[in-house]
Amino acid sequence: MDLILWRHAEAQPLRDGETDDLARALTPKGERQAERMAQWLNHRLADSTRVLASPALRCQQTARALGRSFKTVAAIAPDAGVDAVLKAARWPGAGEPVLVVGHQPTLGAVAALLLAGQDASWPIKKGAVWWLRRRERDGEVQVALQAVIAPDCL
Numbered sequence: 001m002d003l004i005l006w007r008h009a010e011a012q013p014l015r016d017g018e019t020d021d022l023a024r025a026l027t028p029k030g031e032r033q034a035e036r037m038a039q040w041l042n043h044r045l046a047d048s049t050r051v052l053a054s055p056a057l058r059c060q061q062t063a064r065a066l067g068r069s070f071k072t073v074a075a076i077a078p079d080a081g082v083d084a085v086l087k088a089a090r091w092p093g094a095g096e097p098v099l100v101v102g103h104q105p106t107l108g109a110v111a112a113l114l115l116a117g118q119d120a121s122w123p124i125k126k127g128a129v130w131w132l133r134r135r136e137r138d139g140e141v142q143v144a145l146q147a148v149i150a151p152d153c154l
Helices: 028-042 057-064 082-089 106-116
Strands: 002-007 050-053 098-102 129-137 140-149
Touching (some): 002 028, 028 057, 050 057, 057 098, 082 098, 082 106, 098 106, 106 129, 106 140
Parallel strands (some): 002 098
Antiparallel strands (some): 002 129
16 A cells, blocks of 8 residues: 655745634745645556545645545644544555645654654655555565655755
8 A cells, every 4th residue: 555645835824813723825835836746746646546635725725736636634634643644544454545635743753653663753844745655575564665755856
């Protein structure tokens, strides 16, 4: 199973007096980051890839850049836990690749747990993708890192 973790692109900061974190939109730079990464992803994603996005506006905008249908999943909103992301993705048993458009520190914690078995939060840059693949080799289950790419590298 492939699990692709895509951190939302750069978003507007909360302004003085604003309290609705879910309403923060992408900046113009964030829109460009999302478009570049979406183009890269669309050249590599299987047609069967299931796309899940946090309800936060910045994640919705990032996911929309793909031009594919996606499902909004409240359980992967900001401050979601690792277990919520893995459950939404149906890890490790999903029959199709899953792309999760979400937030830090949760996505970094998912990567740390799956790749190193650590309870940590690895840094994932805004707009970046971490592509993980669960596979079996010689009877041993492994999680391999397929790709890590940030939008400024495209």
